[in-house]
Amino acid sequence: MSQKSAIHYYDDGDIILMVEDTSFCVHKKYLSLASRIFNDMCATCSQSYESQLPIINLSDDSATAFEELLSFLYPSKWVRITWDNVGQFLQFADKYEIVNVLAASEDFLEQHFVENPLKSLVLADSFRFKNVYKESSKLVFNKLPSLKNSEEFKQLSIVTGFSLLSRYIDYINGIGLLDPLELLEGFTHEFLCNRTAHENDMIRSFTNLIKNEIKVCPALSPSRTLKILMSCEITEGTKHCISNFEKLHLPGKLKSHFGEFEPMTNEKRKYGVGVFNFLFIELKDA
Ligand SMILES: [Zn+2]
The missing domain is CATH 3.30.710.10 (Potassium Channel Kv1.1; Chain A)
Known part of the structure; x- marks a missing residue:
């Protein structure tokens, strides 16, 4: 009946x-x-x-x-799209090709991925939402050690799960290989700067920072590590030379060491010590 x-x-x-x-x-x-x-x-x-x-x-x-x-x-x-129904709505949208349900669900994830980054990544992975994928991966990286054994993590595609884990392993290896001399390599001091004093200060400061704050167990989140390295306090050297190193040279060196990173997209316009940087992965075009 x-x-x-x-x-x-x-x-x-x-x-x-x-x-x-x-x-x-x-x-x-x-x-x-x-x-x-x-x-x-x-x-x-x-x-x-x-x-x-x-x-x-x-x-x-x-x-x-x-x-x-x-x-x-x-x-x-x-009816409102919520965390309880967004997965089901996306399945309907996909099965019956309902464009406005697909768009509304993607929009929901764009607005709310911060509340549930791993679930957002799983859905963005399945339904190929490029921006949600990239932004939620930034937050997932910071909690990867605790998320990688969850049931939800197993719902990621093999490619995405592998990309996350291999980038994270590279990050952990990168911490082990951090070397103050590598960070300074290729930096050109300004003419008025006392090069020796500036360099010695940087080597001393980075050595202490890496030893005491970065190479710790359990490992810090990628955002925290980048933040600490990028706010290393240097006092010797001219103001302009110190600023050149911090704003231009160091971020480039850290990117060649750890791979690409950037702030959350909605924070990119902000500058200064308040902004965190994140590792991320991106959806490849099928
Ligand atoms: Zn200098």
Whole structure:
């Protein structure tokens, strides 16, 4: 025995959708507007008896989830995308090619990925959302040791899981290989700078920093490590020379040592000590 949906069973509906044991009597026009697949289904479905409405069986879907999808599609109803339904909405959007559900779900992740970076990365990975993928990977890197054994981590594609882990291993190796002389290499001092005093100060300061604050166990997050290295206090040398080193030379050296990093996209316009940098991975074009 089937039951009628309490929310989407309209007297003037012109098609019946059967999902599990629930029947939805809805309007072809809303289905057709939302999705090409629904449009094709409506066009090809046949009426079983003259007086009866055509019936479509959507056997793989859950009735509760489908009811929520219809509430999203119907202009008279209203449903919010949340962490509880975004995964299901994306599956519907993908299966039935519902462009506005796909866009609204991506938009939700753009706004909320900070609250749940790993889940955002899993969904961005499955549905190929480039920006969400990159931004959420930045936050995942900072918690990778605790996230890598979670159930959610296993839902990542092999490529993404591997990219995260191999970049993280490179980061850990990079800490082991940090060398103050390498950070100074190739830096040109300004004419007025006392080069020897400036260099000695930098070598001493970086040596202490690396030994006491960076090479610790358990390892610091990538953001923390970069932050500490980039705020190393140097007092010898001219102001201009110190600033050249900090703002131009050091970030370049750290990138060739640890690989690419950058702030969160919405923080890029801010400058100064408050801004954190992050490792990241990007979706490759398929
Ligand atoms: Zn100098």
